[in-house]
Each structure stands twice: as C-alpha cells, then as structure tokens.
Amino acid sequence: MRTTCTLFGPPSFFVRRSPNSFLFSVFLTLTLSLLSCFFFSFLLFTKLSEASTTAIMAAPSSKTLKNLNGKWTMNKTLSDSSEPVLSLQGVGYLIRKGISLATITLEVEQYEGPPKPPNTAADVVTHIDIKQSASGLSSTQENRCFDNFPRDHTDWLFGTVTGRSRWVSLDEVTDEFLKKGWEIEGEGQNFITNIAENKEKGWVAEQVWGFQIVDGERRYCRHVVVTKGAERAQIRLVYDFNEE
Numbered sequence: 001m002r003t004t005c006t007l008f009g010p011p012s013f014f015v016r017r018s019p020n021s022f023l024f025s026v027f028l029t030l031t032l033s034l035l036s037c038f039f040f041s042f043l044l045f046t047k048l049s050e051a052s053t054t055a056i057m058a059a060p061s062s063k064t065l066k067n068l069n070g071k072w073t074m075n076k077t078l079s080d081s082s083e084p085v086l087s088l089q090g091v092g093y094l095i096r097k098g099i100s101l102a103t104i105t106l107e108v109e110q111y112e113g114p115p116k117p118p119n120t121a122a123d124v125v126t127h128i129d130i131k132q133s134a135s136g137l138s139s140t141q142e143n144r145c146f147d148n149f150p151r152d153h154t155d156w157l158f159g160t161v162t163g164r165s166r167w168v169s170l171d172e173v174t175d176e177f178l179k180k181g182w183e184i185e186g187e188g189q190n191f192i193t194n195i196a197e198n199k200e201k202g203w204v205a206e207q208v209w210g211f212q213i214v215d216g217e218r219r220y221c222r223h224v225v226v227t228k229g230a231e232r233a234q235i236r237l238v239y240d241f242n243e244e
Contacts, residue, residue: 058217059241064185065192065209067110068128068220071242074104078214078238085226085233089158090201095137102134106239119149126167128192144194163196173208177234178223182210203228214238 063070086096109129115121126146133139140155148166167189173179182191192209205226212221222237 057241059211059220059239061218063220063241064211065190068108069110070108070244072106072108072220072239073242074106075219075238075240078219080235080237082235082237085205085224085235088226088228088231088233089198089203089205091157095157098137099134102136105133105135105242107131107133115147115149116143116145116151118151119145119147121147123147128165146192158196159198159200161196161198163194165192165194167191168193168208175206175225178206178208178225181212181221181223181236182208183212183218185211201228212238 082099083096086099091099107130111127112124113127115123115125116127128144128146130142130144131139132142138156140157142153144163144165145151146165146167148164150162150164152160152162154160168191169189170179170182170184170191172189173191173193178193184190190210192207194205194207194209196205197203203226205224207225208223210221211218213219214221220239220241222239223234224237225232225234
C-alpha cells in the first residue's frame with residue numbers, strides 16, 4: 001500500500017490519494033489558469049477598445065468639404081445599414097456580411113490641379129483621391145475629379161462603373177432625401193455630388209456629401225440613393241474623424 005505525507009496536519013498523519021483525485025486537481029488547475037488568461041485578455045481588449053474609441057472624434061472646425069484630408073472611419077452605430085444598398089448593387093451575401101462586420105476606413109487626399117483625361121481643359125479643378133479599406137477585405141481606390149466628366153472605374157466590389165463628380169448647391173439637388181439635413185456652410189456650390197452607373201448590372205447610385213449635426217456633434221456624412229429600375233434603396237453614412 002502506497003501512502004503520501006500531506007503538507008497539512010501532524011507529520012504522523014498519512015492519507016491515501018487516488019489517481020482520479022490527482023487528475024482532477026490537474027484539470028482544475030488548468031481550467032483556472034485558462035479562465036484567468038481569458039479574463040485578463042478581455043480586460044486588455046476592453047482597454048484597447050476604449051483607447052481606440054477615445055482617439056476617434058467628431059469633425060473639427062478645420063475640416064470642410066474644401067479640406068477632407070485625413071483619415072475617417074465609418075461610425076456603424078450612427079450610420080444606416082448598407083445591406084439594402086449593397087444588395088441592390090448586386091454585391092454577394094457573404095461580402096455584404098463581411099462589410100457589415102468590418103471597420104471601414106477612408107484615407108483622403110484632396111488637392112487642386114488640372115483635370116484628368118478625357119478632359120483636356122487647362123482649368124484647375126478639385127481632386128479627391130480616396131483609399132477605402134475594410135478590415136479583413138481588399139481595399140478599393142476611388143479618384144474623383146470635379147469637372148462632371150464621365151470616367152470609368154473598375155474594382156473588385158462594384159465591377160466597372162462610370163462616374164462623375166461636381167460641386168453643387170442644394171437648390172440643384174432634386175431628390176428630397178439627398179438634400180435634407182445638411183449644415184449650410186458658406187454660399188454657392190458648397191456640396192459634393194457623385195453619380196455612378198453600372199450599365200452591366202443596371203443600377204445608378206447618387207451621393208451628396210456634406211456635414212451634419214448628429215447627436216449634438218458635427219460629422220462628415222454622405223447620403224446615398226441607389227436605383228435599379230423601379231427599385232430604390234437609400235442610406236446615410238456617418239464618419240468619425242481620426243487624424244490628419
């Protein structure tokens with residue numbers, strides 16, 4: 001008969017320890033260790049999330065449609081779901097779900113310069129080049145030239161699209177959803193409109209960009225309307241400013 005001396009009790013006290021008891025002790029120790037690791041990992045994740053949230057803010061007064069330079073992140077809480085618009089545009093179910101879970105980031109470079117082909121004029125126009133990234137998915141590049149000339153663009157998400165961009169006043173916007181809710185900052189053509197058409201899939205998307213007061217804070221927003229025949233979907237996208 002094998003006996004072991006316990007750590008507690010008189011030195012002369014001996015107890016019998018079964019193999020099952022030993023295995024249970026090992027299992028309990030490992031379980032508690034794993035739970036501790038999970039708990040502290042959760043705390044670390046929470047702190048990092050709080051730090052990330054703190055770094056994101058509403059649009060500062062220096063940010064206008066004349067200066068969108070910097071990094072912007074779509075605020076999923078304040079924005080409408082993109083599901084109906086993407087579905088009407090023919091984006092597949094799995095990609096739509098991936099986009100709904102992803103963090104959408106815009107890296108914006110805005111500048112003035114000569115127009116791009118096919119426009120051969122010598123005028124100086126606004127350019128806005130945007131790299132749009134979705135965590136876990138491939139990024140897209142959108143280079144807009146504000147001369148209202150149609151230009152083709154092809155990417156993995158929307159296929160081949162013919163788009164044109166220009167400055168407008170709200171009086172020039174006819175759709176009620178596209179023209180409502182904006183902060184009027186200055187006079188004249190101080191809003192941005194984009195029209196994109198996918199001839200193969202049969203949809204047209206029109207956007208108006210500007211700034212709105214959302215939950216008491218000034219934020220960069222986009223109103224988007226997509227039509228396909230008699231079908232229509234509309235959303236508002238709200239962005240947080242991250243950094244210059």
